[in-house]
Amino acid sequence: MLKAKRIMELMMTVNRKRKFTVKELAQEFGVSTRTIIRDLQELSELGVPLYSEVGPHGGYQVLKESILPPIAFTEEEAAAIFFASHALRHFSSLPFESEASSALNKFYLHMSGSIRDRIDQMKNRFDFVTPTRQLGSPHLTVLLEGAISQKIIVIDYESREGQSCRRIQPIGIYASNGLWYCPSYCFLRNGFRVFRCDRIHSAAHDASGLAPLDLRHVHLGNWKSHTPAIQESSIRLHVELSREGVQRCEAELWSAGKLHARNDGTGWLAGNFPQRELAYFAKYFIGLGREAVVTSPRELVLEMKRMLSELMTQYDG
Numbered sequence: 001m002l003k004a005k006r007i008m009e010l011m012m013t014v015n016r017k018r019k020f021t022v023k024e025l026a027q028e029f030g031v032s033t034r035t036i037i038r039d040l041q042e043l044s045e046l047g048v049p050l051y052s053e054v055g056p057h058g059g060y061q062v063l064k065e066s067i068l069p070p071i072a073f074t075e076e077e078a079a080a081i082f083f084a085s086h087a088l089r090h091f092s093s094l095p096f097e098s099e100a101s102s103a104l105n106k107f108y109l110h111m112s113g114s115i116r117d118r119i120d121q122m123k124n125r126f127d128f129v130t131p132t133r134q135l136g137s138p139h140l141t142v143l144l145e146g147a148i149s150q151k152i153i154v155i156d157y158e159s160r161e162g163q164s165c166r167r168i169q170p171i172g173i174y175a176s177n178g179l180w181y182c183p184s185y186c187f188l189r190n191g192f193r194v195f196r197c198d199r200i201h202s203a204a205h206d207a208s209g210l211a212p213l214d215l216r217h218v219h220l221g222n223w224k225s226h227t228p229a230i231q232e233s234s235i236r237l238h239v240e241l242s243r244e245g246v247q248r249c250e251a252e253l254w255s256a257g258k259l260h261a262r263n264d265g266t267g268w269l270a271g272n273f274p275q276r277e278l279a280y281f282a283k284y285f286i287g288l289g290r291e292a293v294v295t296s297p298r299e300l301v302l303e304m305k306r307m308l309s310e311l312m313t314q315y316d317g
Contacts, residue, residue, distance in 0.1 A: 021059035087128035093137040131178035137197035146170045152206035172220040192227045233275040245291035
């Protein structure tokens with residue numbers, strides 16, 4: 001076997017095995033132990049993080065930050081991966097933010113000149129637009145690690161009711177309209193809640209000894225089905241929408257299943273919503289202006305009139 005090919009296969013082998021002895025590798029590759037030692041030294045110089053352990057049960061081990069073996073991409077695959085990562089720059093916060101930036105730079109610098117030229121030409125012609133938010137979410141990594149490892153996280157959280165300390169067990173994190181959210185089991189409320197990550201002022205692993213729940217079967221795709229329906233008063237909403245109104249409502253997560261479109265592009269919004277969200281919907285439909293006409297409930301129309309009256313007073317004279 002040619003040395004270059006052996007080095008490549010050795011890199012993939014040590015990443016797969018994680019822990020091994022020189023004798024094991026020598027037998028697997030059919031070379032002497034001296035040759036394997038020289039090859040391992042070359043891998044270490046190339047950046048593969050190896051360390052050795054002495055003693056009867058010793059050997060070599062790959063550190064946690066292992067180096068992936070080289071992967072061959074086509075030009076289209078390379079461009080797709082680059083722009084998938086490049087689009088994340090619109091977020092003010094990311095889990096593994098420094099690692100993502102390092103990987104993107106490394107990926108770009110090791111491309112051929114022709115692929116780099118093509119990417120440079122595409123940068124100003126292709127993008128995923130995400131609203132830029134001023135408030136950051138610096139604790140995304142802690143929350144994500146808590147979800148993966150089934151750990152309880154203590155957070156200092158600012159909600160509408162004020163600031164409080166919560167013990168939560170995260171399910172995961174997701175982004176919507178430039179903001180990050182963390183569905184979690186809240187031990188204070190004894191149920192699942194969604195926390196806005198930019199309102200989390202601190203986050204750390206819980207050291208109180210409280211036992212975490214077994215939520216391995218709960219994830220972002222099904223956590224709502226594990227939440228019992230909360231008995232609270234609701235309002236029946238009906239809003240007529242212009243074509244632009246339909247398009248703008250399509251961007252809202254809460255409109256799923258309640259937004260209906262006609263053949264001409266206009267439509268309507270109909271469904272039950274919590275009574276406590278009355279003020280939110282009043283502000284939202286005022287923002288749509290002539291693109292939305294609220295027909296019910298009467299309480300929502302009155303709340304919109306009250307807000308508009310306050311707004312007129314603010315600018316009076």
